[in-house]
Amino acid sequence: MATPLVIRPGSPESSPGKGWLDRSLSVFAPVEAKEGASAILLAANVFLLLAAYYVLKTVRESLILTEGGAEVKSYAAAGQAFLLLLIVPAYGAFASKVNRIRLITWVTLFFISHLVVFYLVGAAGVRVGVAFFLWVGIFNVLVIAQFWAFANDIYTQEQGKRLFAIVGVGSSLGAWGGALLAGRLFSILGPYQLMLLGAAMLGGCILVSQAVNLRESAAADSPGPQTAREPLGKEGGFQLVWRNRYLRLIAVLIVLLNVVNTTGEFLLGKLVVLESDRVIGAAADAENLKRAFIGQFYGDFFGWVNLLGLLFQLLLVSRLFQYIGVRGALFILPCLALGGYGLLLTFPLLGAVRIVKILENSTDYSIQNTARHALFLPTSREAKYKAQAAIDTFFWRAGDMLQAGVVFFGTRAALDISGFAGLNLVFVTLWLLVVAFLYREHKRLTHAPA
Template identity: 50%
Template sequence: MIDNSQDAKTPLERFLNLFTEVRSGEAISALMLALNIYLILSAYYVLKPVREALILAGGGAEIKSYAAAGQAMLLLLAVPFYGWLASKVSRRLLINGVTLFFAACLLLFYFLAQIDTPLGVVFFLWVGIFNLMVPAQFWAFANDIYNPEEGERLFVIVAFGASLGAVSGSYLDHLLIESLGVYQMMLVAAGILVFSLLITNFLHNSTQPAHSHPQKKEDNHTAAKEEDDHAEEEPLKEGGSFSMVFNNRYLLLIAVLMLLLNWVNTTGEYILGRTVLESANQLLADNPSYPLSKEQIIGEFYAGFFTVVNIAGLVLQLFVVSRILKFFGVRVALMILPIIALGGYIVAAFYPVLAYVRWVKTAENATDYSLQNTVRQVLFLPTTREQKYKAKQAIDTFFVRAGDVLSAALVFAGTTWLALSTQGFALINILLVCVWLIIALMIGKHYRRLVPRDSETKTQEE
């Protein structure tokens, strides 16, 4: 747990208070964690265009769809192995070993590319495992450092690092891929990962976990610190990742929430793509001499769409998320995204016009990338160390990907057998969001019992 005993705030801490409440002694750890996840997300977004180039050039869009389903199957093996490893080694060795393994894989992929080895499907599957497991491991580490009260405040800054990493990683690709080449970006990502590991080890040495002694007395601080340091060198207790989820009601509800969220969101992406395509076809049919091709119209739309979503997400993360958590708490914050999604898909079901659907998905995605991403990490703050590292891996990887697979199955059934219209898919999403709202309400009640402080308004606490 971070030491907050100092009363005076530094200029940096006063600056960060523009975005969330940062107390004396907290700024450096929060910014270092933000830098850590910034580097991890930058590495992923450096690799994302490489992944797309290799899978589409080597197999096509159909193979890409099948490979996405294959990622969920691989996670059924990867997640239990990660849990077993966490039971055998210390936290430091676990994080260092897993991160270095993924960095070493990138060097191996680069070597195989030099001898003309086909990499499309294998690399696609590997990136799908990497981009879920390594961020989940980071957030388990961040949860291990902060207690619930600290995490609710400071995760706003940490999550901003993730959002910024996604933007800058994509921009780095834009700058370098043409001059360096596709395969050389693997080496760039490997270097970024190793750098992120240096930050992790710095934080490991300079902080202590919040789970063991959340409210220590001052005169016992030294002894407690030594006990915590010893605990960090011990492996986690035995127990399977998936069994932890299914045997704990709170964790199972979070897992179902993540499955539903991704099922709805991915289906929503299909609704948007279908609407964009129909709009482009209609535009060209009405204007045969239109100066842009169908591909250019679609590309221009998505370029503007992603820009607005990313900017809106960053603004929400900086200026809105902390205020919602401070004045309304986690329970209310959990309900905001499904309420936005419910209203949006009601609009899409009755008015499937591109102008409406675009802003529905803009609001949904920007809220997902900012508020929802922060709240989902906060939910693990009151859990045990084993649950943070093991159960969180299962939830943030397999259950997230399972939502994507269910969406793909829905789209396949809806287009092949049921002949669903765009409105039909929107109506199904409305039903799914209603279930999502119920699950979010139940999770909020569980969180209130685990963290009673959250049941009071932040104004009363002040």
């Protein structure tokens, strides 16, 4: 009996109308005919967005650590959650009144205007470290959640599972390039002129978003060209989360993930400050020298994180989604964190913390990040924009708030690096348990075979 021919998605046989771009991208993911251009535009969009964020993140680390220290950084992060209690409902109300491209354009312009203000105030000599830290923490979670909501809205569930790996390459490449750029330019331009560079990149994001929206809205076979011109429903983001078990599990996942990650960031920041004190000492102009030392350290650190993240995104994400699926990929990061913080129980040194955080963050920004956003593919448009914005902003920062409590009580209990690593292992165990529940719920929601 003859063996039947199996035509796989993304192969030339399955899409005879594929152009050169579609065929080229098929090396990395199964791309169908006429999908390549929008995937590249979305990748360019998130490239600019992440490049801007990592330039501003490097500025943020330098300002907050020299003006306040690692403890103040942790406590300031908790304040973002309280601010988001006001910002998330306001964002949802605005989203109910405008279509998706106006939402993206006006929210991005809102943040660009703030960068100009920070530049003027900081250049005048005002200490803006804490305020800028709070602002960056709200900016990055909101605009990135908004971008992925846009991508989820454009693609069907089947398309998203195939094409998010390519879009995520832009995210990883932008994060790497932004960190590298910040590390090279920090000593030349200083923190405040880098803010203006970030504002210019965000202006580019608006233009690319407009191009993607026009292309997809005009396409006859687009998943929902008519809905692109319609505002969202009236239900708020928090309401959507409270009423849906699947969304609640994602919210808890985000809280635990961020507690683990930011506790690790606290350990790294504390050791970096101690190292800058040891290297610089009480030299003349010590504050500026320490600021430059910390800025260069984080520029190099973020560069390694995002180089590895880019390689993981290019070589692993699409293949992992193909073989173990979106929900299976959710287990990778907590298992890696379990081993990493177990290592820190024995080797609580700056070099060890740096290696653990490079591996943890690079996996987070590639495999975990793409899988996390793909979880919203089978949800409603309201959930994509409003619930995802609530989860990726408030619940993300709620993790910061919980982590600030960990730092507060841990510091008063005189915990050392190993002690904080032990606490993180407890949170990683809870994280794995939530992933197991989410795995089952995602399977039910997508009607996947057992």
